[in-house]
Amino acid sequence: PRYRNIPPPPCDGVETAVTVLSVSDDLVFNCLVDNSRIDQTALCESREHSEEKLLIRNENTRKDAVRGGKITKVFFLPKGDFWQVKNGLRSLVSNEAKLKQIIGVDRTAAIREAEHEATALKKEADELKKKLSDVQREHKDMKRKWNEESKSIRKIASNLETLQSTLERLKEEAISSEEVTIDTTDLEEDVKNAQDSLEVEKRKEYELSESIEGLKPELIQAQRDHQEILSRNEKVIEDMASVEKEIEGNIKEAAKRQKNLENKEAKLSKLEEGVDQQSEVLKERNTKVEESLYKARVTTYKLNEAHDEGGSIELSDEKLAAVKPVETTDTPDTYKKKVQKMQKKIEQERKKRELTDSDPVVIFEKYQRAKNDIASKLNAIKKVKANVEVLIADLRDRKNRWKIFRKHIGRLTNDTFDEILNKKGSCGEIEFDHQTTRLNIVVQKDNTNDMSQTKDVKALSGGERSFTTLSLLLALGENLETPFRVMDEFDVFLDPISRKIALDTMVEIAKQMEHRQFIFITPQDVSSLTPDPKKLKIIKMKPPSREQQTLEEVGLVSPVSK
Secondary structure (H helix, E strand, O other): OOOOOOOOOOOOOOEEHHHHOOOOOHHHHHHHHHHHOHHHEEEEOOHHHHHHHHEEEEOOOOEEEEOOOOOOEEEEOOOOEEEEEEOOEEEEEOOOOOOOOOOOOOHHHHHHHHHHHHHHHHHHHHHHHHHHHHHHHHHHHHHHHHHHHHHHHHHHHHHHHHHHHHHHHHHHHHHHHHOOOOOOHHHHHHHHHHHHHHHHHHHHHHHHHHHHHHOOOOHHHHHHOHHHHHHHHHHHHHHHHHHHHHHHHHHHHHHHHHHHHHHHHHHHHHHHHHHHHHHHHHHHHHHHHHHHHHHHHHHHHHHHHHHHHOOOOOOOHHHHHHOOOOOOOOOHHHHHHHHHHHHHHHHHHHHHHOOOOOOHHHHHHHHHHHHHHHHHHHHHHHHHHHHHHHHHHHHHHHHHHHHHHHHHHHHHHHHHHHHHHHOOOOEEEEEEEOOOOEEEEEEEOOOOOHHHEEOOHHHOOHHHHHHHHHHHHHHHHHHHOOOEEEEEOOOOOOOHHHHHHHHHHHHHHHHHOOOOEEEEEOOOOOOOOOOEOOOEOOOOOOOOOOOOOOHHHHOOOOOOOO
C-alpha cells in the first residue's frame, strides 16, 4: 500500500517533490520516497524566496536550521541549484555544470570536464590555504605584540617593587640612627678615680701636717728620721705630679669626647631633618607607586581575564587585589628606557594608522573587535575547508567509479574482440595497461590449439593481421559508442573467406546498433550483400571512362590555326 504518513509542505508558497509529482503506481511512489526522499525535498521559486520561507538562523550560536522538520534539501529556480543544512552549517551547491549524456556521447569529454572541475577546485583550495596562512600570520604578530606589552608591564611592576624596598631600607636606617648614643662611662670612672686619689693624697697631707705639729717635742727624734721622711715626701710629690698629669690628660680626653658628642648631635639633627625630608619624598613616591600599581593591575586584569568575560568590563577592589605583581631582576632604568621606546613605537604606529585615541580602554575595545573579526574569519575558513574536504571526497569517489567503469569497458571490449575472432575459428584477448598506456593483444589462430597463440601481431599473415585489426576496431567502436563510424578499404588484404566473415560481421553489428551510422568503403565486389531500404544501402560509383581523347577534344587546349 501507498505510504500515508507523508508530511505536507512546511509553509505556504513552498512545495515538496511529493506535491508536484503525480504517481499512480503505489510501488513506484514508495520507491521514490525510500530512495529519492521526495518527501524531504522542498521546491521554491528563487533562492531569496527559499531562504525567506525555510531558513532559520540563530544569531547567538550562529547556526542554521531548516523550517519544516524533515526537509533536508531545498531546490530553487532557475538552474536547479539547492542548499542544505548539516550540523548547523549551510552549504550551497550550484548546478552550473552541463548535463552529461551517457548514450551516444564520447565519455572522454565528460572525463576532461571532471578533470577541469578538479583543477578548479584544487586552485580554489590553494587560494583558501594561502588566505588561511595570511590570517594565521597576522594572528601570530598580534600575539607577539601582546606578549611584549605584558612583559613591559611586568617589568614596570618589578621596578615599583624595587623602589618600595629602597624606601623601606631608608626607613630602617633612619630608625637605627635615632638609637645611636655615646658611651662615656669609662671616662667618668677614670675622672672619679682620679678625684678619689686626689682626696686621699690631700687627706694624707693633712694628717702629716698634724703629725708634724704633734711631734714637735720629738723634733730631735724626728730629725733623725727627717732624711728618710724627705725622701718619702719627694717620692709622694712625684707620685702626685704623675697623678695630676694623668688627671689633666683625662680632662682633655673628656673635653675631646664632649666635642665629638656635640658634633654627632649636630649630625643627628641634620639626619633627622633629612629623614623628615625623605619621609615627604617617600609619601610622594608611595602615592605614585600606588597609582602605578593600580594602573598596572587594571591593565593586567584587562589583558589576562577581562577579555574572556565579553561585553563591558567591571572592575572591583577584590579583583584588582587578586592581581599579583610580577617579580623581575631588571633595574628601573631598563624599564624606563623600554617604556620610552614603546611610547615612541606607539606614537609612530598611531601616526602611521592616523589614530587619535589615546585611551587604553578604547584601544582595548578595538583589539576586541579585531579579535572577534579574526574569529569569524577563522570560522568561515573552517566552513570552506569542510566544503573543500567534501568536494575532494566526492572527486575521489568519482575517480574510483570512473576506474570501475574503465575496467568494465575494457572487459566488454575484450569479450567482443574474442567473440568476433571466434567466428573465424580463432580467439584472442586484449590487455589494457593503463599505467604504461599500452595495449597488448594476444591472438590464437586456432581456438582449439594453444600452441598457435602469439603476442606479436607481426607474426601473423597479412590477412590474419587485417582481420585481427578489424576485430579490434569493431570491439572498440561498439563500446566507445561513437555516433559515426567510417572504414575505408578494410578488406584489401583479406582472403575471400575472411572477407566474407568480416563483412557479414560488420553488417550484423551495424544492424544491431540502429542508433549509429556505419559507412564502409571498399573497391571490391559487394554483390554478396542484400540491400535493405531501412538499414542497409549500397552506393556504387560510376566506373571511369576508358576511351582515349586528345587534349583538344577534352577542351583543355585550343587548336592552333594554320
